[in-house]
Structures are given as structure tokens and as C-alpha cells.
Amino acid sequence: MYRYDDIDRALVTQRVEQFRDQTRRYLAGELTEEEFRHLRLRNGLYQQRFAPMLRISVPYGLLESAQLRRMAHIVRKYDRGYAHFTTRQNMQLNWPKLEQVPDLLAELAEVQLHGIQACGNDTRNITSDYLAGVAADEHIDPRPYCELLRQYVALHPEFYWLPRKFKFGFTGAAVDRAATRTNDVAVHLVRGADGAIGYRFFVGGGLGRLPMLGQEMNPFVPESDLLRYACAILRTFNRFGRRDNIHKARIKIVLREWGPERFRAAIEEEYSKISASLEGEELLLLPQDIERVRAHFTAPAYRPLSQVGANIAGMAAADARFAAWVKRNVRAHKAPGYRVVFVSLKAPDRVPGDCTAAQFEALADICESYSFGELRSTYDQNLVLADVAERDLYELWRRLDAHELATPNIGLVTDIVSCPGLDFCSLANAGSIGVAQDIYRRFDTLDAQYEIGPIRITISGCMNGCGHHSVGHIGILGVDKHGEEWYQVTLGGSPGNDAAIGERIGRALARDEIAGGVERLIATYLELRCDEDETFIECYRRVGMAPFKARLYENESEGAEAEAAEAA
Amino acid sequence: MTVRILRRRELIEDDWTDAGATAEDAGAGGAWAAGGKLIVTLERWRSQRQALLATHAAVGVLVPNTADVEAIYPEVSGRPLLALQFPTFSDGRALSQAVLLRKRLGFEGELRAVGDVIRDLVFWLGRCGFDSIVPRQDQSLEACRQALDELTVAYQAAADDHAPVWVRRRKTAAAH
Numbered sequence: 001m002y003r004y005d006d007i008d009r010a011l012v013t014q015r016v017e018q019f020r021d022q023t024r025r026y027l028a029g030e031l032t033e034e035e036f037r038h039l040r041l042r043n044g045l046y047q048q049r050f051a052p053m054l055r056i057s058v059p060y061g062l063l064e065s066a067q068l069r070r071m072a073h074i075v076r077k078y079d080r081g082y083a084h085f086t087t088r089q090n091m092q093l094n095w096p097k098l099e100q101v102p103d104l105l106a107e108l109a110e111v112q113l114h115g116i117q118a119c120g121n122d123t124r125n126i127t128s129d130y131l132a133g134v135a136a137d138e139h140i141d142p143r144p145y146c147e148l149l150r151q152y153v154a155l156h157p158e159f160y161w162l163p164r165k166f167k168f169g170f171t172g173a174a175v176d177r178a179a180t181r182t183n184d185v186a187v188h189l190v191r192g193a194d195g196a197i198g199y200r201f202f203v204g205g206g207l208g209r210l211p212m213l214g215q216e217m218n219p220f221v222p223e224s225d226l227l228r229y230a231c232a233i234l235r236t237f238n239r240f241g242r243r244d245n246i247h248k249a250r251i252k253i254v255l256r257e258w259g260p261e262r263f264r265a266a267i268e269e270e271y272s273k274i275s276a277s278l279e280g281e282e283l284l285l286l287p288q289d290i291e292r293v294r295a296h297f298t299a300p301a302y303r304p305l306s307q308v309g310a311n312i313a314g315m316a317a318a319d320a321r322f323a324a325w326v327k328r329n330v331r332a333h334k335a336p337g338y339r340v341v342f343v344s345l346k347a348p349d350r351v352p353g354d355c356t357a358a359q360f361e362a363l364a365d366i367c368e369s370y371s372f373g374e375l376r377s378t379y380d381q382n383l384v385l386a387d388v389a390e391r392d393l394y395e396l397w398r399r400l401d402a403h404e405l406a407t408p409n410i411g412l413v414t415d416i417v418s419c420p421g422l423d424f425c426s427l428a429n430a431g432s433i434g435v436a437q438d439i440y441r442r443f444d445t446l447d448a449q450y451e452i453g454p455i456r457i458t459i460s461g462c463m464n465g466c467g468h469h470s471v472g473h474i475g476i477l478g479v480d481k482h483g484e485e486w487y488q489v490t491l492g493g494s495p496g497n498d499a500a501i502g503e504r505i506g507r508a509l510a511r512d513e514i515a516g517g518v519e520r521l522i523a524t525y526l527e528l529r530c531d532e533d534e535t536f537i538e539c540y541r542r543v544g545m546a547p548f549k550a551r552l553y554e555n556e557s558e559g560a561e562a563e564a565a566e567a568a
Numbered sequence: 569m570t571v572r573i574l575r576r577r578e579l580i581e582d583d584w585t586d587a588g589a590t591a592e593d594a595g596a597g598g599a600w601a602a603g604g605k606l607i608v609t610l611e612r613w614r615s616q617r618q619a620l621l622a623t624h625a626a627v628g629v630l631v632p633n634t635a636d637v638e639a640i641y642p643e644v645s646g647r648p649l650l651a652l653q654f655p656t657f658s659d660g661r662a663l664s665q666a667v668l669l670r671k672r673l674g675f676e677g678e679l680r681a682v683g684d685v686i687r688d689l690v691f692w693l694g695r696c697g698f699d700s701i702v703p704r705q706d707q708s709l710e711a712c713r714q715a716l717d718e719l720t721v722a723y724q725a726a727a728d729d730h731a732p733v734w735v736r737r738r739k740t741a742a743a744h
Contacts, residue, residue, distance in 0.1 A: 005737075014721060152723060156726075157696050157722075158664055161659070161660025244661055279672065
């Protein structure tokens, strides 16, 4: 865990006071609505449907017990007793009062939390692999590099007023668990032929309107040049990103309008100019700079196998519910005798990603007892206890279960990713939480979920795509048609190594059709799959859209099909 | 009419006449009076360079925020003043122009921010190398001056005196 020094502490503290003064001036009528909008967004504060929404950054998804306890206190004191985890590994409060937000931020700052650049046209929270440091398939821990970049982009004066939001995602493992190529910039830690560490950069990803995956810009930027290359990309974006149309302002549009060759040439030219200048000297990272930050992310003091190992199969034989949880929510760890434990935030009749004050407190105690005091938030709106001794698993499960945090559904059909939707968000066109709950109820039995196997259902309440519908195996996008909520379905999206943007299947479905429609799509898969090992996405890629489409719209008249053709 | 502005942290009466803001040719009289210090558009500077230099004590240039400052720098490198534009305070293109002018191109003259310059932009302007700020008319100059020091810590270098935090920490580590 990165620990603040005096410089970090001074920065977040001064930032709170800066925002306190801005809030005061806004409430006194000295700042216009538009001026204050830009200022509050850069502190994480959106204006939502009913109240402000405060987004709290969780850098690369890493949290510790003191922060969880503080969150329990905060959601009780300033909100309605819960917070929401997002697909960028952040936390959101839905009901803070504007005049209390400076005090709230001051309390967050005491535990290294803040809303700096959580919203607005700036560099957003950097996301990363939630299994960083513990995954067997990891070649380089990305967290030190995330932290170095976090500091570089935080309150960067040149890049504080970008054309549009700007997102970085990192991974250093074989499996991409951070949907990196859906970011404006994906950074993959790699090793060169001589074993030296470097970065493979992808640029131009982004969801929302015109979803695109990042394209490779440079296969190997040397380890010392992380900030130089980031500066080259950011400067190119700041200078040439469009500012005439908010819907065309992301860097992916520059890439599309220029074409990859011109775009790459521009970034490479800026990179070489930076590298040859005084600025390049300042931005050069020396080995000692990286080592200093890496020292914050060393492995915990793992105990020997003889003290931590256990016969999990034996433990599971005695308790079927525990066995189901082990099967779905417990994964391999690189250290002998340890396991990675997923904490599901997808309990029945709960909002996906929500966490209550009592749960925050329980998790603070639990991670102190069983996982060296740390917790991670995931891209899928769940949590991870990264370092659990095998012999603690049963006791841990009982404690999680007591707080509705042990639903054995990680990666299954009820592990639905969803934005807050129309229930909270002023941008939304349609509800998403209710849809998630309807789908959930259709597949509530564990047997049904296991039968279906791994599948990713993702729901966004509008085109902005916070629920990452474009990269769901089954993606659902809420749209407004004449004041009614309708849902467009896409199939075949994926955020991982096999990243793909889903394809639209046909006409949108009405609110009361959508859950049944998803059920028919899944029934189609179960009939068509080669065997139980073929997952939904594999099956879809083999058989294509047609059989799914035929089944989804099987009861439609010719007239409705004509309408579907028109809508497509 | 004189305009009060913020220059090198001081509130002063501006001694420049901004003809760039009114692109129309005002002729040789009025605000354009010969002998004074005049800011003109890049376009006018290109077309009337000799005449302007002959009739005015000093000539500054207003650079559009869409201009590639590296490409045009040979034309304006000797100017005592360059003015960069903020059509809205949230349009940060001129911030990159300023950093490039100061750090890459070595411009040492007066670098002026004009347009929709509000007090909450001033801190970022100072860090990017602007030493001359013409706030929007409704803004308090004194508040703008104080805003230059709104934050005293910074993680990264820009075009001011802050050293990058990773460099500062090298020194801290060496001292222990």
C-alpha cells in the first residue's frame, strides 16, 4: 500500500481548502453555475438527479482497513448508509449535501482518500489488475508504475483542462483483468528481449458513443520513460483533441480522424522532442525512483505452508454452501497455502456494487483478521481479499456470509455489472438496477447459474456506458423512446485479452421484455453449445448472431421485423 | 481607458493596447496611436510587420490557441509580448502553448493570458509560465493575485519553479 509522505499530505489538505473556498464562493453567488460545475467535477462532485454524487478515487483499486472504517463513518454521517463501487474501481456516494462536501473531503483526506480528478475533463483514476502482486500469471506488478503516473497526472497544470475525460488502465499479467483497452490509454508492463522492463502502449480506446478498443502505439517504451510517453500522449490530446463537440472530444476521435499512421507519428515525434529536451530530463525516471515506490508494494509476510495450508476439499465436504462458495469465489494464489477470495457485492435484491456502512465495518475487521489489512475493488464491482490463508477460509466464509458478502456467483449470470441508472443518475435515459434485479431473479438458483457457467452481463442506463454494456457478452443499453424506457441488446462484447465490442442484435426491447429476452438468449446458448466447457462467448463466436436473433424475436410478426430492420 | 492587470504578481496599469481583441483596422489614430505599445493579431503581424515596427514603440502578438507554436515561433520569437487566448476558461490549449513557448522554445518575453480568464484559472496559468494575466472584467484582481499561491505543493514540474516530486525525493533519500 502506498503511504503518503508530507508532500502527498500537504497536497490533499490544500486541495480540500481550495475546494472549501470554491464552494463558499458558489453558495455566495460569486461563481456561476458553469464555473462551479468545472471546479466541483475536478473534485469528484457530479450533480445527480436528486442530489450531488461524490465519486471517490480508489487508485488502482487498493484499499486498507482504516479507509474502510472511515467510509462506514462517512456514509452514515453524510449519506444514507451505503456507497457504490464502480467499474473504475472507485466509490460513489449518492446523497451528500453540497455544503457538507468540503468537510467530507477533509475527513477522507485524513485516510489518503480524495475525489481529485474523479470526474471532469482531466486524467481520471488509474485502474489496474485487481490481482496485482498475487496472480500467478503476472510478470510485473503494475502498481508502482500506476502510483508514479498517478502523481505525475494529479493536478498537472498543463493537462488540467483537457478536451474530455482521459483514462489510463494498467496490467502486468498475461490475463487482462482491468479491461485495459477500453481506456484512452492502456499500459501493459512487458519485458524486452534482454529482460528489461518496458511498456506496451495502446491509445484510443473508450466506451460511450462509438465504442473503440485501444490500438497499439508503441510495443516497447523503456521503463525510465513512462512519464515522457504519457506526456507526449497527453500533450497531443490537449492540443489537437476536438473542443467543438463534446461527443467527439475523446482521443479516439483524433485517432479516427487522423488515421493510425499520422496519429502514431505525432505522438512519437512529441515523445522524441520531449526526450531530447530539459523537460525530458525532468521526466526521466531513475531506477531509484521506481524502487522507492516499489518498496510500498512488497509482498506481505507470508507464513510457511505448514502454518497456513489446509485440506479445503475436506472442509468443503462437510458444508455444501461453503463448498459452493469455494468453487466460485476462491481462486489460486501464487504463494503456497494462500488463496484469493472474492467478496461478492451481488447478493439477491441488492444493487450491484453497493456496500453498506455495516459491511464496510465488517470488511475492515475481516481484512485485518485474514488478509493483512487490505482489500481491492474490482472492475466487475466486487471486492477481493488477496492474501487469505487456506486454513482461515471456513471462518472467513462464515463472517462474510453473515454480512451477505458471500454469494457464490463470481463470474456467473447473476454477477451483473450495472451503472446506477435512471434511479440516481441525471445522464441516464433508463433504469438499470431494476433490470439487473429482474434478470437476477430469473436465474436465482445456483444450479441454473452453474449450468450456464461463466458469462458477463453488463447494463448501462445511457450511451455514456458506465456499465460497460459495449464489452458485455450480453450488453444492455437503456434508451429513451418517447418517454419510455427501452433496452438495446448487444452480443459478443468482451473486455479482456479477447477484447471486442458487442454487436447490436436488433430492435430494442421494452422494459417488461428485457429479462425474458435475456433468458431466451441464454436458453439458445444452452441448446447450441458443444458441451459444458464451451462458454457463452465461445459459443457465440462459433455460431454467430443469427440463432440468437431468431430466438430473441421468435414471436414477432413481419411488421415488427420490418421495424427491427429500420431500427438497425 | 487604462486597464488594470496582473503582471509578475503585481497589480499594474496596462501599458499595452490590445488591438488584437478588435480585429478591425482602427487606422492610425485612436487606440492605435503611434508610438505606443500595441498587441496585434498574428495575421496583422505577418502582413504589416515593417509598418507596425516603424510606427510603434513595441509590438506584441496575439497567438490563436489553435496555432502550432513550434511552427510559428521563428516569426514571433523576438517579440516582447505574446498573448495567448482562453475563449472559455475550460479550454486548456493555450496551457500547452505556454509550456512549449517557455520550456522548449525558450521564449523570455511577457507571456499574457487573455479572454475568459477567471480567478480559478490563475493558479494553473502561473504554473504554465504566464507572467501576465488579464482577468475577465468582473474578476477581482486582488483575488487573482492571491490565487497564484492557492496551492504551494506540486507533484510535477511545469514552467515555474517546482521541481518534480520524484526528483525532490531523491534529495530527501540522499540526505538520510
